[in-house]
Amino acid sequence: MQPKLFDTHTHFNFNAFKDDSEETMRRTIEKDVWFINVGAESRTSQRAAEITSSYPSGVYAAVGLHPIHTYDDKLEETINGERIEFITRAEDFKPQFYANLIENSAKIVAVGETGLDYFHIRKFDSVGRNNSTPDVEAYAHTPLLQDKQKEIFTAQIELAFKYQKPLILHCRPLKNYDAYYDMLAILKENKDKLLPKAGVVHCFVGNLAIMQEFLELGFYLGFNGIITFTDDYNQLIINASIDKIVLETDSPWLTPVPYRGKRNESIYVAEVAKKIGQIKKLDFETVANKTTENALRLFRIT
Numbered sequence: 447m448q449p450k451l452f453d454t455h456t457h458f459n460f461n462a463f464k465d466d467s468e469e470t471m472r473r474t475i476e477k478d479v480w481f482i483n484v485g486a487e488s489r490t491s492q493r494a495a496e497i498t499s500s501y502p503s504g505v506y507a508a509v510g511l512h513p514i515h516t517y518d519d520k521l522e523e524t525i526n527g528e529r530i531e532f533i534t535r536a537e538d539f540k541p542q543f544y545a546n547l548i549e550n551s552a553k554i555v556a557v558g559e560t561g562l563d564y565f566h567i568r569k570f571d572s573v574g575r576n577n578s579t580p581d582v583e584a585y586a587h588t589p590l591l592q593d594k595q596k597e598i599f600t601a602q603i604e605l606a607f608k609y610q611k612p613l614i615l616h617c618r619p620l621k622n623y624d625a626y627y628d629m630l631a632i633l634k635e636n637k638d639k640l641l642p643k644a645g646v647v648h649c650f651v652g653n654l655a656i657m658q659e660f661l662e663l664g665f666y667l668g669f670n671g672i673i674t675f676t677d678d679y680n681q682l683i684i685n686a687s688i689d690k691i692v693l694e695t696d697s698p699w700l701t702p703v704p705y706r707g708k709r710n711e712s713i714y715v716a717e718v719a720k721k722i723g724q725i726k727k728l729d730f731e732t733v734a735n736k737t738t739e740n741a742l743r744l745f746r747i748t
């Protein structure tokens with residue numbers, strides 16, 4: 447059985463849904479949209495795993511430690527008028543904790559989100575102190591935090607390999623695609639630990655050459671609501687085969703047009719499908735079917 451649409455990256459397990467997650471998820475499943483709740487640290491990973499047990503099908507989980515949860519910070523930024531604020535807490539990566547979650551639920555379909563985020567560490571100094579003024583130049587002084595992220599990312603590649611799970615990658619460069627190049631280097635060093643369908647680069651915002659490298663390593667590309675409010679990634683989408691694209695929302699953030707200003711949720715993934723159809727000159731049904739097939743195949747959901 448195949449649903450109409452598949453949101454490969456959502457966060458009903460986050461606080462933004464603490465009052466109405468069940469109701470919202472049920473409504474989503476009723477609309478024939480399946481989804482993966484992606485964990486970002488131990489608490490949200492555990493919550494994502496627990497949620498799966500209340501649904502016979504359609505609700506899956508990924509567990510992992512996001513790179514921004516490797517240090518304490520208050521993240522603030524504005525994307526297309528949307529204010530995003532987020533408190534992060536430093537957490538050590540405990541492989542056994544995540545291994546236990548995976549062993550106890552058949553519906554954990556991936557390890558993630560994991561990866562590198564250099565954008566948000568631009569305000570730390572050489573000893574890891576947060577000087578709270580975002581400064582691109584300060585970036586040169588953050589090797590400590592970069593090294594920590596790389597180490598934790600590599601450990602999660604190993605965890606995914608041990609349990610034969612695909613990876614959900616988070617990669618946010620600061621300048622000149624820096625984090626993408628470092629991530630590709632780590633993935634190539636660990637090539638023997640990647641599955642043939644290695645995972646997905648969530649919220650892909652790289653360039654064509656970087657896209658090609660991820661595809662060669664066996665990764666799919668995840669696109670979300672960002673593509674509905676900027677044309678910056680149209681060339682990537684035109685050049686990417688529909689067989690390698692999966693849809694996502696990254697809800698509660700990055701709400702697609704025409705719902706900007708509202709909290710994002712998985713049913714809005716239809717807007718991402720529509721936009722990909724416009725860009726690639728494919729009808730909605732084709733985009734919906736293909737991307738759903740891709741998600742089911744990648745995450746081995748039957």
Ligand SMILES: [Zn+2]
Nearest residue numbers: 455484559696
């Ligand atoms: Zn996310």
